[in-house]
Amino acid sequence: MRYIDPHIHMVSRVTDDYERMAAAGCVAVSEPAFWAGYDRSSPQGFFDYFRLLTDYEPKRAAGYGIRHYCWICINPKEAEDVGFARDVIRLIPEFLSRPNVLGIGEIGLNKNSRNELTILEEQIALAAEHDQLILVHTPHLEDKLKGTRLIIDAIRRNGAIDPGRVLIDHVEEHTVKVVLDAGFWAGMTLYPQTKCTPQRAADIIEMYGTERLWVNSAGDWGPSDPMSVPKCRLEMARRGHAPGTIERITFGNPFAFMSQSPHFDLDA
Amino acid sequence: MSIPMTPGEVVDAYFLEHRARLIDIAAFLDRVDRAGGCDDFRMAAFGRALDVLSDGRPERARRVLEVFSDPTSEPIPAAGTKGATGAYPGGGA
Numbered sequence: 001m002r003y004i005d006p007h008i009h010m011v012s013r014v015t016d017d018y019e020r021m022a023a024a025g026c027v028a029v030s031e032p033a034f035w036a037g038y039d040r041s042s043p044q045g046f047f048d049y050f051r052l053l054t055d056y057e058p059k060r061a062a063g064y065g066i067r068h069y070c071w072i073c074i075n076p077k078e079a080e081d082v083g084f085a086r087d088v089i090r091l092i093p094e095f096l097s098r099p100n101v102l103g104i105g106e107i108g109l110n111k112n113s114r115n116e117l118t119i120l121e122e123q124i125a126l127a128a129e130h131d132q133l134i135l136v137h138t139p140h141l142e143d144k145l146k147g148t149r150l151i152i153d154a155i156r157r158n159g160a161i162d163p164g165r166v167l168i169d170h171v172e173e174h175t176v177k178v179v180l181d182a183g184f185w186a187g188m189t190l191y192p193q194t195k196c197t198p199q200r201a202a203d204i205i206e207m208y209g210t211e212r213l214w215v216n217s218a219g220d221w222g223p224s225d226p227m228s229v230p231k232c233r234l235e236m237a238r239r240g241h242a243p244g245t246i247e248r249i250t251f252g253n254p255f256a257f258m259s260q261s262p263h264f265d266l267d268a
Numbered sequence: 269m270s271i272p273m274t275p276g277e278v279v280d281a282y283f284l285e286h287r288a289r290l291i292d293i294a295a296f297l298d299r300v301d302r303a304g305g306c307d308d309f310r311m312a313a314f315g316r317a318l319d320v321l322s323d324g325r326p327e328r329a330r331r332v333l334e335v336f337s338d339p340t341s342e343p344i345p346a347a348g349t350k351g352a353t354g355a356y357p358g359g360g361a
Binding site for chain 1: 269270272282327329336337340344345346348349354355356
C-alpha cells in the first residue's frame with residue numbers, strides 16, 4: 001500500500017533512505033525548512049538551503065519514484081535575532097512560486113519567547129498575504145503545551161487564516177484535542193525517544209478518530225526513523241484496524257491537506 | 269473509533285514489552301539512589317508522574333505529559349537556550 005511521509009528532513013538523510021522508503025510504499029514526502037543543528041551565519045545560508053529544498057532534493061527523490069515537496073520559512077530556533085530573521089523572511093516570497101513549494105513552514109515556537117512569537121506572527125502574516133498553506137512546529141517536551149496554546153492564539157489574532165489550511169505538528173495526548181477542536185489539522189510525529197511512538201499514535205487515532213489527523217517521521221539528523229510511518233501502519237494492522245482506516249491516516253489525509261496547494265499533484 | 273481488540277488481547281500483545289519498561293524505570297530510580305540520590309526538579313516531576321500511573325483514573329498519558337509541562341501562559345522575555353529539559357523547573361501543571 002502507498003503512503004506519504006508529510007514531514008521528513010531528507011537533507012539530513014542518506015539516499016539509501018529514499019530507497020528503503022520507496023520499497024515500503026512511499027510515493028511522496030514533504031520537507032519543511034528547519035534548524036540544521038547549527039545556527040546559520042548569514043541569510044545567504046538560508047538562500048542556499050531553500051535552493052537545496054527546491055532544486056536538488058526533488059531530483060534525488062525522483063530517482064526512487066518519490067515526489068518531493070517542501071515548505072519555506074525561518075524556523076523558530078533561529079528566530080531569536082529578530083533582525084536576522086527578518087532578513088531571511090525577505091528571501092521567502094521568491095521561492096513560493098517554485099513548483100514543489102506547498103507553503104510556509106515549519107514556523108512556530110521553540111522556547112516560547114517574545115522574539116520567537118514576533119517572527120511567528122510575521123510569517124503568519126506572510127502566509128496570509130500570499131495565500132499559502134501553513135505547517136507549524138510546536139515546541140518540545142515541557143514547552144509544548146504552553147507553546148501550542150500561544151501558537152493557536154497567534155493564528156487566531158491574524159484573523160485572515162482558515163484553520164483548515166493549517167497543520168499543527170508534533171501533537172501528543174495533551175495537545176491533540178485543543179488543535180482539532182479549533183479546526184486545525186494535527187500531525188503526530190513518530191520519534192524513538194521523544195514525541196509519539198507508533199503505539200501511542202494508534203491510541204490517539206482510536207481516541208480522536210481519523211478526521212484531520214496524520215502521522216509523520218520528521219526524520220532528521222537526530223535519533224529518528226524514516227521508516228516510522230510504515231511501522232505505524234503495521235501497528236494499526238496488528239490491532240485489526242481496517243485497511244481503509246490505515247490508508248486514510250497515512251495517505252488520504254496528507255493528500256487532502258496538501259492538495260489545497262495548487263503545486264501538489266501526484267499525477268503530474 | 270475504539271480499539272479493535274479485547275482487553276485480553278491488549279494484555280497479551282503488550283504486557284511483556286511494558287513489564288520490561290517498568291523494570292527499566294525501577295532500575296533507573298535505583299541507579300539515581302546508588303549515585304547518592306538527587307534533589308532535582310526533573311526527578312520531582314518524575315515522582316509526581318509516577319503517582320498518576322497508579323491513581324486509577326483515565327487519560328494517564330495526557331496527565332503525565334501535563335505534569336512535566338510549563339503551566340504558565342505568557343511568553344518568556346528571551347529564549348536563552350534552544351534545548352528543553354523535559355520538566356518545568358517551577359513544577360508541573
